[in-house]
Amino acid sequence: MSIAAQHALPPFLTAKGANLALDGHDLTQMAAAHGSPLFVFSGRQLAGNAKALLAAARAGHPRARIFFASKACSNLHVLQIIRKEGLSIEVNSGGELWKAQAAGFKPAEIVFNGVAKSVAELELAIGLGIQAINVDSAFELSRIAEVATRLGKVATVALRIVPGIGGGATAGIQTGSERSKFGIGQTELTEALDIARSHAGVLDVAGMHLHIGSQVLDLPDFLESVSFTARQAQEIAQHLGKPLRHLNLGGGYPINYVHQRKGANTGRDFDLSAFAAEQPAAGMMEAVARAAARALGPQPEIFFEPGRSMVADCALLLTRVENMKRRGATPWLYLDGGYNLLLDSAAVRWYYHMVNASRMEAPADADFRVVGPLCDSADCFFDVEGEYLWDSLKESLAGIAGVTPELLATLKAKTVRLPETRALPAATAPGDLVALLDTGAYSLEEMFQYCGRQRAKAVMIAEDDSIVTLRDRDRPEDLVDAAERMGMAAAR
The missing domain is CATH 3.20.20.10 (Alanine racemase)
Known part of the structure; x- marks a missing residue:
């Protein structure tokens, strides 16, 4: 199976050795140059x-x-x-x-x-x-x-x-x-x-x-x-x-x-x-x-x-794996970008396809729970609300006559909007770069600074292959507006 088919890539995404590439540009190199998290547009x-x-x-x-x-x-x-x-x-x-x-x-x-x-x-x-x-x-x-x-x-x-x-x-x-x-x-x-x-x-x-x-x-x-x-x-x-x-x-x-x-x-x-x-x-x-x-x-x-x-398929979001732990047999990955950058992932439980941009040579053969960095249980790339609701609903339906496995499957599909895990290479670990695809729509405008997280930088690979900065990453001082700065100065 080709790498594109193995990782379900759209045509403008390819692999350069072990690394994901957009319009021929190595995305791990772009993350090294511009930092993470990073939106990259084509x-x-x-x-x-x-x-x-x-x-x-x-x-x-x-x-x-x-x-x-x-x-x-x-x-x-x-x-x-x-x-x-x-x-x-x-x-x-x-x-x-x-x-x-x-x-x-x-x-x-x-x-x-x-x-x-x-x-x-x-x-x-x-x-x-x-x-x-x-x-x-x-x-x-x-x-x-x-x-x-x-x-x-x-x-x-x-x-x-x-x-x-x-x-x-x-x-x-x-x-x-x-x-x-x-x-x-x-x-x-x-x-x-x-x-x-x-x-x-x-x-x-x-x-x-x-x-x-x-x-x-x-x-x-x-x-x-x-x-x-x-x-x-x-x-x-x-x-x-x-x-x-x-x-x-x-x-x-x-x-x-x-x-x-x-x-x-x-x-x-x-x-x-x-x-x-x-x-x-x-x-x-x-x-x-x-x-x-x-x-x-x-x-x-x-x-x-x-x-x-x-615009949706014109961009992807590069995020770094910053932490990893296990809950029972299931490994959890903690990314440096969450719903502060992709609000729809929490607001309407939107699905974004994931690939490990730094291990393209490896098959996506292991299941991971994937979450963001925010101090908020809703900051995850699975449907935590739907899963809790489904567990409660399933318990309420237990033993009721006429509740068939087929009906349960239908109800679960209506209740839980997102997959519980994502398939990524088994060797995925802190330091790896994960790409969330098709993030060009409803992302840059919806970013916010919850938990003191700076809004991400965004760049575009132009048609002439030059790199254009669409927006810079927030600076620490951008977390404080002018009125707050004036108050801080007065307090001194």
């Missing part, structure tokens, strides 16, 4: 993803546009590469709007999402004349009308509608139903349309927007959202007496976090299907764009808002 992969998704969208619909969901990764270097490839941007706050401008995006290349936009944020967006503000409620639409009237401007908006379509790998990232906090429901839509008609002089309802979730694995869910958009957009146009100029189908396109046959790298046969996209995002997007061309016609522009599928 500029080639990022640019390639941007090209592929834009080409796929336009192959399906000639008037398709892509607005990168910058919440996934709003590092300015990343945004500049995405803009260079001809994409636009979606923002969720005044801060992200500022970063979009700093990266060079023009107002017509920006849409503004968000569930709680402040008056100041709306003033900025309306004043700039951005492509569209995606409106999340009837109240927000009335607030936009007030701000636009005061500024003497016309606000271009799109109504974000709840489609009632489920999608997403976990409940925390499903956004398409009224159980989520997003969008305008059918009852509220009537009120919003009344506001739009009564403020037609300052509100230009140019489009409609929806979003069904993140890491949506099933193409039929996306196709259903197209059918919903066709029906809903026609109704909105009839109420307003004019057609909509754009229809925003959102994002949620998945990547394959697993890279492996079922059961590999887990220490047991564990269901990781929620993290294993079998169809590439570009292929799914092209199919959705083609469906949109048929259902919505050639006139309105079609917008997409991919985030995860643009």
Whole structure:
């Protein structure tokens, strides 16, 4: 078996002898040069993803546009590469709007999402004349009308509608139903349309927007959202007496976090299907764009808002094994990076594939419990809450008639989201470098300084093979803000 197959590596990761390499660069050498923990991005992969998704969208619909969901990764270097490839941007706050401008995006290349936009944020967006503000409620639409009237401007908006379509790998990232906090429901839509008609002089309802979730694995869910958009957009146009100029189908396109046959790298046969996209995002997007061309016609522009599928597989996190101990027969590894760097590993128990970047010549043949460095029991790369809940549930079900082994297996799969162990080489030990793959999305922006841990450095291997620093590692003094420093000086 090849090393790539043995360790379930994506194509841009290879081995240089015993060491893992990204775009041909030895990652153990990079960790030695830049320290650990360290995020390493591939500029080639990022640019390639941007090209592929834009080409796929336009192959399906000639008037398709892509607005990168910058919440996934709003590092300015990343945004500049995405803009260079001809994409636009979606923002969720005044801060992200500022970063979009700093990266060079023009107002017509920006849409503004968000569930709680402040008056100041709306003033900025309306004043700039951005492509569209995606409106999340009837109240927000009335607030936009007030701000636009005061500024003497016309606000271009799109109504974000709840489609009632489920999608997403976990409940925390499903956004398409009224159980989520997003969008305008059918009852509220009537009120919003009344506001739009009564403020037609300052509100230009140019489009409609929806979003069904993140890491949506099933193409039929996306196709259903197209059918919903066709029906809903026609109704909105009839109420307003004019057609909509754009229809925003959102994002949620998945990547394959697993890279492996079922059961590999887990220490047991564990269901990781929620993290294993079998169809590439570009292929799914092209199919959705083609469906949109048929259902919505050639006139309105079609917008997409991919985030995860643009950047997740562009980066990995290098972490050092700092400690090791045993609990019974099971060895435990303690890494120098935890959920302070990968918040989703705790918040939604997200799976990140692991390899020992310094022992690529050895098979991943031993099971390890893997945890982070924080003084917090939740800082682990297994589902500690789910495991405790399952033990309690299993005890409660013991002896109940009709509880079959098959039912127990189903219940456990619903309760425990992550494998209990990870398969790594048996010789894995303190000093080794472990790589967590596909960490480009929802990582740099979500890092924090719990337990006095400094946020990690991030570098990018550019397309010309130069090394670009995306962000420096926090300094010790960065753990103390300016007000605290002033207080410390006064105390002296």
